[in-house]
Amino acid sequence: MVDIVMKFGGTSVADAARIRASAALVAAEAATGAAVAVVVSAMAGETDRLIALAEQLGGGLGEDESDVILSSGEQVSSALMALALKEKGLKAQSFQAWQSAIWVDGAPGSARISGFDTAAVEAAAKAGVIPVFAGFQGIDAAGRVRTLGRGGTDLSAVAIAAALGARCDIYTDVDGVYTTDPRIEPKAQRIDAISHDEMLELAAQGAKVLQTRSAEMAKASNVPLRVLSSFAEPGTAIGTRVEDESRIAERRIVSGVAYTRDQARIVLLGASDRPAVAAEIFGALADVDIGVDMIVQGRARDAGTVNIEFSVDRRELDRAMSVMETAHGDAREIIHETDLAKVSVVGLGLNRRADVARILFRALGAKGIDVKVIATSEIRISALIANDAVENAVRALHSAYGLDDRAGGG
Amino acid sequence: MVDIVMKFGGTSVADAARIRASAALVAAEAATGAAVAVVVSAMAGETDRLIALAEQLGGGLGEDESDVILSSGEQVSSALMALALKEKGLKAQSFQAWQSAIWVDGAPGSARISGFDTAAVEAAAKAGVIPVFAGFQGIDAAGRVRTLGRGGTDLSAVAIAAALGARCDIYTDVDGVYTTDPRIEPKAQRIDAISHDEMLELAAQGAKVLQTRSAEMAKASNVPLRVLSSFAEPGTAIGTRVEDESRIAERRIVSGVAYTRDQARIVLLGASDRPAVAAEIFGALADVDIGVDMIVQGRARDAGTVNIEFSVDRRELDRAMSVMETAHGDAREIIHETDLAKVSVVGLGLNRRADVARILFRALGAKGIDVKVIATSEIRISALIANDAVENAVRALHSAYGLDDRAGGG
Numbered sequence: 065m066v067d068i069v070m071k072f073g074g075t076s077v078a079d080a081a082r083i084r085a086s087a088a089l090v091a092a093e094a095a096t097g098a099a100v101a102v103v104v105s106a107m108a109g110e111t112d113r114l115i116a117l118a119e120q121l122g123g124g125l126g127e128d129e130s131d132v133i134l135s136s137g138e139q140v141s142s143a144l145m146a147l148a149l150k151e152k153g154l155k156a157q158s159f160q161a162w163q164s165a166i167w168v169d170g171a172p173g174s175a176r177i178s179g180f181d182t183a184a185v186e187a188a189a190k191a192g193v194i195p196v197f198a199g200f201q202g203i204d205a206a207g208r209v210r211t212l213g214r215g216g217t218d219l220s221a222v223a224i225a226a227a228l229g230a231r232c233d234i235y236t237d238v239d240g241v242y243t244t245d246p247r248i249e250p251k252a253q254r255i256d257a258i259s260h261d262e263m264l265e266l267a268a269q270g271a272k273v274l275q276t277r278s279a280e281m282a283k284a285s286n287v288p289l290r291v292l293s294s295f296a297e298p299g300t301a302i303g304t305r306v307e308d309e310s311r312i313a314e315r316r317i318v319s320g321v322a323y324t325r326d327q328a329r330i331v332l333l334g335a336s337d338r339p340a341v342a343a344e345i346f347g348a349l350a351d352v353d354i355g356v357d358m359i360v361q362g363r364a365r366d367a368g369t370v371n372i373e374f375s376v377d378r379r380e381l382d383r384a385m386s387v388m389e390t391a392h393g394d395a396r397e398i399i400h401e402t403d404l405a406k407v408s409v410v411g412l413g414l415n416r417r418a419d420v421a422r423i424l425f426r427a428l429g430a431k432g433i434d435v436k437v438i439a440t441s442e443i444r445i446s447a448l449i450a451n452d453a454v455e456n457a458v459r460a461l462h463s464a465y466g467l468d469d470r471a472g473g474g
Numbered sequence: 475m476v477d478i479v480m481k482f483g484g485t486s487v488a489d490a491a492r493i494r495a496s497a498a499l500v501a502a503e504a505a506t507g508a509a510v511a512v513v514v515s516a517m518a519g520e521t522d523r524l525i526a527l528a529e530q531l532g533g534g535l536g537e538d539e540s541d542v543i544l545s546s547g548e549q550v551s552s553a554l555m556a557l558a559l560k561e562k563g564l565k566a567q568s569f570q571a572w573q574s575a576i577w578v579d580g581a582p583g584s585a586r587i588s589g590f591d592t593a594a595v596e597a598a599a600k601a602g603v604i605p606v607f608a609g610f611q612g613i614d615a616a617g618r619v620r621t622l623g624r625g626g627t628d629l630s631a632v633a634i635a636a637a638l639g640a641r642c643d644i645y646t647d648v649d650g651v652y653t654t655d656p657r658i659e660p661k662a663q664r665i666d667a668i669s670h671d672e673m674l675e676l677a678a679q680g681a682k683v684l685q686t687r688s689a690e691m692a693k694a695s696n697v698p699l700r701v702l703s704s705f706a707e708p709g710t711a712i713g714t715r716v717e718d719e720s721r722i723a724e725r726r727i728v729s730g731v732a733y734t735r736d737q738a739r740i741v742l743l744g745a746s747d748r749p750a751v752a753a754e755i756f757g758a759l760a761d762v763d764i765g766v767d768m769i770v771q772g773r774a775r776d777a778g779t780v781n782i783e784f785s786v787d788r789r790e791l792d793r794a795m796s797v798m799e800t801a802h803g804d805a806r807e808i809i810h811e812t813d814l815a816k817v818s819v820v821g822l823g824l825n826r827r828a829d830v831a832r833i834l835f836r837a838l839g840a841k842g843i844d845v846k847v848i849a850t851s852e853i854r855i856s857a858l859i860a861n862d863a864v865e866n867a868v869r870a871l872h873s874a875y876g877l878d879d880r881a882g883g884g
Contacts, residue, residue: 080527118553132553132568139543143539143542144527146542150539163572
């Protein structure tokens with residue numbers, strides 16, 4: 065019943081003029097005969113204003129009543145968008161989570177979508193009414209409002225598209241996914257088409273345009289995405305298609321370069337070489353929800369011992385070091401290093417190229433950038449480097465992997 | 475399960491400090507062992523801000539989506555109040571209309587409460603959780619949010635108190651119902667106790683402290699009310715009790731003087747003296763929802779004709795004159811007059827006093843105030859006078875009916 069779910073973020077509904085401009089994009093899509101549904105974020109700045117209000121009375125993120133307060137932001141913008149669509153002569157109706165029946169599990173402020181009863185929405189769409197969903201929210205089994213955490217409206221949009229068997233168009237303030245951050249490398253190119261796997265790796269490695277959770281859900285439910293600018297005139301936006309690998313005609317070796325600043329590294333020197341040691345350490349970190357990345361284990365100086373090192377987000381370093389007080393594998397010494405960053409190259413073709421690591425070492429070495437750790441996956445190669453080398457490293461890798469001069473086409 | 479429903483208006487939840495102060499009043503009431511529920515308005519100014527937002531996109535009062543937008547104001551304040559109560563160590567939970575199951579009929583912006591499923595709220599109260607209701611809203615049979623119109627949170631509070639068999643305490647920015655407007659007559663006294671009938675007449679005749687619809691509902695469902703200041707320290711507010719006549723020990727003759735500015739008068743000179751004429755004219759006005767007041771019919775100059783006159787709200791004058799184009803009773807001439815006001819004296823004892831009208835005429839005559847029309851009911855006498863004579867008339871009547879020097883007690 066619905067062909068396209070169109071999602072508009074905060075800057076795309078920031079005020080009456082922006083809401084009208086976004087409504088014009090919906091009207092243009094509807095004029096092609098496509099059945100559309102809309103999902104909106106709160107007006108830009110509104111979520112911050114509301115959480116500040118809650119905080120004045122002791123309600124922070126992750127509190128029941130804070131979620132009631134936060135969800136009002138999307139409630140207002142969904143109704144405003146419905147008004148803007150009516151102004152254009154379209155039929156439209158706002159749907160809050162309790163009306164559209166979007167069910168969630170989990171804690172306030174970080175709930176997960178568990179179900180979506182499409183009956184009410186399909187009835188509306190059948191009657192020619194464009195449903196406008198308040199994103200970022202759901203109702204739990206106890207009948208309480210829960211929000212989905214930052215970027216949650218993307219999740220709402222992907223989940224709704226998955227349930228309705230629709231495509232999901234993410235309208236935002238940039239015109240697509242780029243080969244790297246254009247603020248660092250002006251030669252960055254918009255990517256026309258990218259696979260779900262690559263999008264997920266780019267998001268997970270720091271590309272900001274789509275949240276990792278949304279990219280994961282789109283991949284898991286095989287929802288085709290487009291990332292588009294809501295600032296383009298109706299009918300002119302091209303954007304980036306994110307879809308099943310099989311639908312991408314031209315397979316490029318590398319799709320993009322992503323980066324994450326503020327990483328930290330922990331090294332356990334001379335840990336016991338028992339098989340269970342790594343499981344103990346990383347199990348203890350997982351128990352307190354600390355994400356660990358770039359694990360390296362190697363034989364140490366003394367017989368029967370190993371060195372184990374891994375990286376964590378800088379903000380998790382103190383907690384991770386506390387965990388090491390009990391889960392240390394009898395290490396001789398535990399050291400840590402901060403002011404690190406991770407640069408990653410992502411591409412479906414990386415696993416077919418033998419010289420991928422060599423290109424990376426050469427490109428970074430030529431710039432005098434020291435690689436602390438290197439890690440690879442099927443479609444990614446990452447290097448831990450100094451924080452202040454990020455810009456140089458991104459530019460060097462963008463060039464070395466042939467992204468500088470490539471046409472934008474896919 | 476609930477003894478007292480405590481209602482807080484916009485100024486009582488205007489910011490974090492005011493919400494905290496109001497929460498302290500709830501905590502003090504709960505500390506006496508009373509089971510309490512809370513009903514809140516939107517933060518002062520919020521409803522105006524939200525309707526202005528809706529208007530920017532063509533949504534005015536009385537529009538489906540405007541109600542979705544407006545109801546977010548009470549959603550936010552109900553959750554903030556729940557946070558403030560939790561801060562004080564109480565258990566509390568916000569309830570939106572879709573959760574507490576407050577059902578309504580009627581148009582957007584002016585719905586009427588038709589039902590209230592108390593199960594969820596009684597379960598909460600039983601568990602020691604203070605329910606905090608978002609006022610001003612309900613859900614219609616189609617599952618859409620509807621607001622109740624200005625002053626709607628009072629209506630919500632009275633309806634909830636009626637359904638729960640509770641008393642309803644209306645916390646506001648004044649400390650009770652006064653014998654008249656203290657801004658006009660500094661000798662105005664707070665009334666300790668007043669009957670539902672008198673409260674209804676005072677509200678209908680212009681006293682602002684309680685909306686007419688709320689006073690009507692309190693009377694119809696026999697809910698005892700108290701009108702109190704939320705600016706008083708916990709435990710110190712006295713306020714005004716509004717209750718069944720039989721419970722009021724001392725019956726005063728007159729309770730108060732109310733006024734309404736901006737009235738207009740329409741006079742049909744020489745209308746046909748057929749019995750059906752008045753029914754035609756007032757039926758036609760009722761058909762378009764124009765409220766008519768102070769009707770006088772008298773024999774006219776020409777035989778077989780009558781003069782019919784009545785007052786309407788100034789804002790309805792143009793519409794009323796249009797109605798007169800077809801429903802005119804063959805009147806020789808139709809004239810109208812504006813810049814009028816109505817002053818009313820309300821009291822349970824008025825019908826027992828023969829000289830009530832004489833006191834009014836004398837008091838106003840002594841001040842040189844011309845009485846255009848006079849009308850009486852069982853417990854009220856009203857006079858139509860010039861707009862600019864309101865202050866003088868209110869003071870004269872307040873004095874003439876012995877309200878100046880009376881002790882506040884009831």
